[in-house]
Amino acid sequence: MGTSRNLERRTILRAAGASAAALGLTAVTGCGSGSGSGDGTVTIRYSWWGAEERAKKINQTIALFEKKYPKIKVKTDFQTYASFWEKFQTQAAGGNPPDVFQNAVGFLRKYDKRGILLDLNSQAKAGNLSLDHFRDGVTKVGEVDGKQLGIPVGSNTMALVIDKKVFQKAGVEPHAGWTWEDYFKALKTIHDKTKVPGDTGYFTIMYLYDLYLRQNGKAFFTKDGLGFDQADLTEWWTDGYNRVKAGIVTDPKIVEQDKPKSSLSAGHGASEFTWDNFTVRYTAEGSSTYGLAPIPTTDGKQTGQYLASLMLSASAHTSHPKEVAQFIDFMVHDPQVGTIMGYDRGILASTEQYEAFKPTDPVNKEIAQYEADTAKAGVLGTITPHPSGADTIEAAFLRIGGDLGQGKTKVSDAVKQFFTESDAAFQA
Amino acid sequence: MTLVKDSLPASRKTRSAASATTGRRPGRRRENLAGYLFMSPWIAGFLLLTAGPMVASLYFAFTDYNLFNAPKWVGLDNFTKMFHDPRWQKSVEVTAKYVIIGTPLKLLLALGVALLLSQSRRGQAFYRAAFYAPSLIGASVSVGFVWRSLFSDGAIVDRTQSFFGWHVGGWVGNADWVLYCLVALTVWQFGAPMVIFLAGLKQVPRELYEAAEMDGAGPLRKFWSITLPMISPVLFFNVLLETIHSFQIFGSAYVVSNTYCGPADATLVYTCYLYQQGFKNAQMGLASAMAWMLLLAVALVTAVLFWSQKKWVHYEEDAR
Numbered sequence: 001m002g003t004s005r006n007l008e009r010r011t012i013l014r015a016a017g018a019s020a021a022a023l024g025l026t027a028v029t030g031c032g033s034g035s036g037s038g039d040g041t042v043t044i045r046y047s048w049w050g051a052e053e054r055a056k057k058i059n060q061t062i063a064l065f066e067k068k069y070p071k072i073k074v075k076t077d078f079q080t081y082a083s084f085w086e087k088f089q090t091q092a093a094g095g096n097p098p099d100v101f102q103n104a105v106g107f108l109r110k111y112d113k114r115g116i117l118l119d120l121n122s123q124a125k126a127g128n129l130s131l132d133h134f135r136d137g138v139t140k141v142g143e144v145d146g147k148q149l150g151i152p153v154g155s156n157t158m159a160l161v162i163d164k165k166v167f168q169k170a171g172v173e174p175h176a177g178w179t180w181e182d183y184f185k186a187l188k189t190i191h192d193k194t195k196v197p198g199d200t201g202y203f204t205i206m207y208l209y210d211l212y213l214r215q216n217g218k219a220f221f222t223k224d225g226l227g228f229d230q231a232d233l234t235e236w237w238t239d240g241y242n243r244v245k246a247g248i249v250t251d252p253k254i255v256e257q258d259k260p261k262s263s264l265s266a267g268h269g270a271s272e273f274t275w276d277n278f279t280v281r282y283t284a285e286g287s288s289t290y291g292l293a294p295i296p297t298t299d300g301k302q303t304g305q306y307l308a309s310l311m312l313s314a315s316a317h318t319s320h321p322k323e324v325a326q327f328i329d330f331m332v333h334d335p336q337v338g339t340i341m342g343y344d345r346g347i348l349a350s351t352e353q354y355e356a357f358k359p360t361d362p363v364n365k366e367i368a369q370y371e372a373d374t375a376k377a378g379v380l381g382t383i384t385p386h387p388s389g390a391d392t393i394e395a396a397f398l399r400i401g402g403d404l405g406q407g408k409t410k411v412s413d414a415v416k417q418f419f420t421e422s423d424a425a426f427q428a
Numbered sequence: 429m430t431l432v433k434d435s436l437p438a439s440r441k442t443r444s445a446a447s448a449t450t451g452r453r454p455g456r457r458r459e460n461l462a463g464y465l466f467m468s469p470w471i472a473g474f475l476l477l478t479a480g481p482m483v484a485s486l487y488f489a490f491t492d493y494n495l496f497n498a499p500k501w502v503g504l505d506n507f508t509k510m511f512h513d514p515r516w517q518k519s520v521e522v523t524a525k526y527v528i529i530g531t532p533l534k535l536l537l538a539l540g541v542a543l544l545l546s547q548s549r550r551g552q553a554f555y556r557a558a559f560y561a562p563s564l565i566g567a568s569v570s571v572g573f574v575w576r577s578l579f580s581d582g583a584i585v586d587r588t589q590s591f592f593g594w595h596v597g598g599w600v601g602n603a604d605w606v607l608y609c610l611v612a613l614t615v616w617q618f619g620a621p622m623v624i625f626l627a628g629l630k631q632v633p634r635e636l637y638e639a640a641e642m643d644g645a646g647p648l649r650k651f652w653s654i655t656l657p658m659i660s661p662v663l664f665f666n667v668l669l670e671t672i673h674s675f676q677i678f679g680s681a682y683v684v685s686n687t688y689c690g691p692a693d694a695t696l697v698y699t700c701y702l703y704q705q706g707f708k709n710a711q712m713g714l715a716s717a718m719a720w721m722l723l724l725a726v727a728l729v730t731a732v733l734f735w736s737q738k739k740w741v742h743y744e745e746d747a748r
Binding site: 082083085090092114252253254255256259260392399402403406408417424 | 597691692710
C-alpha cells in the first residue's frame with residue numbers, strides 16, 4: 001500500500017485544505033435591482049417583516065396598486081423580524097437594499113448615518129407623496145433631524161396584553177392608573193389561584209423598561225447613549241430575577257421552548273407587555289381570549305407611553321424614487337388598503353384609512369378602544385430618540401436578561417456585560 | 429561557423445532522444461491544455477469564490493470594518509478584542525465541548541454499527557441504507573426544526589424521560605442540556621463514517637482471523653489485535669474528517685436555538701458567534717479575525733493528529 005498511503009494522505013490533505021478554505025466566510029449579496037424595461041414598466045422591490053397572515057393582506061393591497069398603476073410592478077420579499085434585518089444589513093452594505101421597506105424607529109438613525117434612507121421630503125415637495133391627512137403628530141415618528149425618513153402605516157403603543165380567561169378565573173381586574181405594586185400583587189394572586197405564572201418576562205423588554213424609566217424622569221436612550229446607570233438596571237433586574245424564582249414570572253427555559261410562539265399564546269403566562277397591535281397575532285396563535293390592559297404606573301398617573309409606528313421607508317439608492325413615492329403614498333392613504341390591512345400594523349396612520357376601516361371583530365375593536373382611551377387619558381408623551389445601535393442593544397437586553405432568568409449569570413455580571421455590549425454597539 | 433553547424437543536428441538529436449523516452453510532446457501539451465480547459469470553471473470558481481474572499485477576509489481581519497464605511501487599518505486590535513471578550517471565550521468553550529464529546533461518540537457508534545453490518549445476514553442492504561439515510565438529510569434545516577420539536581418541553585423526549593422520573597422540562601430551553609441535543613443530532617448522523625468503516629472492514633484479510641482462531645483467539649482479542657490495527661488508516665481518516673467537520677457546526681445550533689444560539693449562550697458555537705458579530709453587529713473585521721483564528725485552530729488540531737498517527741496508525745507494508 002506504498003502508493004495508496006501517499007494517495008490517501010494527499011486526498012486527506014486536500015480535503016482538509018478545502019474544508020479549511022470554506023471557513024473564510026464571505027458575504028455574497030443578492031444581485032439584481034429593480035429596473036426599467038423598454039415599455040416604460042418599472043419594477044420596484046418591497047420588503048417587510050411579518051408572518052403569513054400579513055403576507056396575504058399585503059399581496060391583496062399590491063394587486064390593487066398594480067391595477068391602478070399598470071406601469072409599476074412590485075416584487076415582494078418577507079422574513080421574520082430578526083432575519084429581515086440581517087438580510088437587510090447585507091443588502092444595504094452591498095448597495096442593493098430593497099426600494100421600499102418596512103421600518104421602525106430603532107433603525108432610523110442607524111441607517112440614516114450610513115446613507116441608506118431617502119429623505120422623502122423631496123418627493124413630497126415634488127407632489128408624488130402626501131404628508132397631510134395623518135392622525136395627530138404621528139408623522140413625527142419618521143422624522144430625524146428634519147428629514148422625513150419613514151412614512152407611518154400604523155401607530156401603536158406599548159400595552160399589557162392579558163389572557164382574559166386566566167385573569168377572570170383569578171378574579172383580577174386591571175384598572176387604569178394601577179401601580180407596579182398592584183400589578184405584582186395581581187401576578188401573585190394569578191399564580192396562587194391558577195398555577196399559571198402571571199407575566200412572561202417583563203424585565204427583559206427594552207420598551208417596557210423605557211416606560212418605567214420615563215415614569216421616573218429618565219429614559220432608556222438619550223440622543224447618543226443610555227439614559228440610565230448601572231444602579232438603575234441592577235435594581236430592575238434583581239427584582240425581575242426574584243420574581244422568576246418566586247414563580248410569578250414564567251421560567252425563561254419555558255419561554256425559550258415556546259419560541260417562535262409567545263409564552264402568552266402558549267398558555268405559559270397570563271400577561272405580556274408588548275405593542276397593542278400584537279393582540280391580533282396572539283389571537284391567531286393561541287386558544288384563549290386576549291385583551292388589553294393599562295401599563296402600571298409609579299405615581300398612579302403617568303404611564304410613560306408614547307405613540308410608535310411601523311413605517312415605510314425608501315432606499316436612497318433606488319433608481320425609481322418617483323414610483324417608490326407613489327407606492328408609499330398609495331399604501332398609506334388608499335382607503336381600500338386600509339380596510340384590507342386593518343390594525344395588523346397598528347392603528348391606521350392616515351385619516352383616509354383610519355376612517356375607512358371600522359373594526360367589527362372584537363380584537364380590532366379592543367385595539368381601537370385601547371388607543372382611544374390612552375389618548376384620552378392624556379398620558380402619551382413624545383418618543384425618546386433611538387441612537388444608532390439601538391437594535392443591537394435591544395437584542396442584548398433581551399438576551400442577557402434571559403441568561404439572568406436562567407440563573408446562568410449573577411445580576412452584577414449581567415449589568416456589567418450589558419453596559420459593555422452597549423458601548424460597543426454605539427461605536428459600531 | 430562549423431562549430432555552430434555541427435552543434436545544431438546534435439541538439440536535435442538529443443531533443444528527439446528525450447521525446448522518445450517521454451512520449452510525444454505536442455500531444456501531451458494538447459492533453460494538458462484540454463485538462464486545464466475542463467478545470468477552468470472550477471479554477472475560476474476557486475479564485476472568485478474561495479481564494480479571493482479569503483485574501484479579502486485576511487485583510488479585513490486587521491481592519492475595523494462595519495460593511496458600510498471603508499475598512500480602517502487597526503493592526504491586531506481585533507485579535508486583542510477577541511481574546512478579552514467573555515462571549516468569545518464562551519464560544520470557544522462550547523465548541524470544544526461539542527467537538528470533544530460529539531466526535532468520539534459519533535465514531536464509536538459508526539464503528540459499532542459497521543462491525544454489526546459487516547457480517548453478512550439477511551436484509552443487510554436495507555439496514556445499511558437505513559443507517560446511512562440520516563447523513564443524507566442531516567445537514568438540512570428541516571432536521572434542525574424536527575430536532576427542536578423532539579427535544580422541546582412536553583415533546584417526546586421530555587415525556588419519555590419524565591416517565592422514568594427524570595424531569596428536566598425539555599432540552600431546548602435548558603442551558604445545561606441544550607448542547608447535548610446538538611451532540612445527539614451529530615451522533616445520529618453517523619452514516620458517512622460508518623460507510624467508510626465498512627469499506628475498511630472489508631479490506632481486512634480473512635486469513636488473519638482464521639490464523640488467529642487457530643491460535644485460540646476470542647472475538648475481543650481478534651478485534652484488538654487484528655481489526656483495529658488493520659483499519660487504523662480508515663479510523664485516522666474518519667477522526668480527521670469528523671473533527672474538522674465538528675469545528676464547523678453552525679446550522680443545527682442556529683436552528684435549534686431559534687437563530688440566536690442561546691439560551692444563556694449555551695449553544696453559542698464559534699461560527700454562530702462569528703456570524704452574529706459579522707452580520708448582526710456589523711463587525712465584519714472582527715468576524716474575519718475570528719474566521720482566521722478558527723482556521724488556525726483547525727490547522728493546529730489537524731497537525732497534531734497527523735503527528736500522532738505515527739504512534740497508532742498502521743499501514744500494511746507490502747499490500748497491493
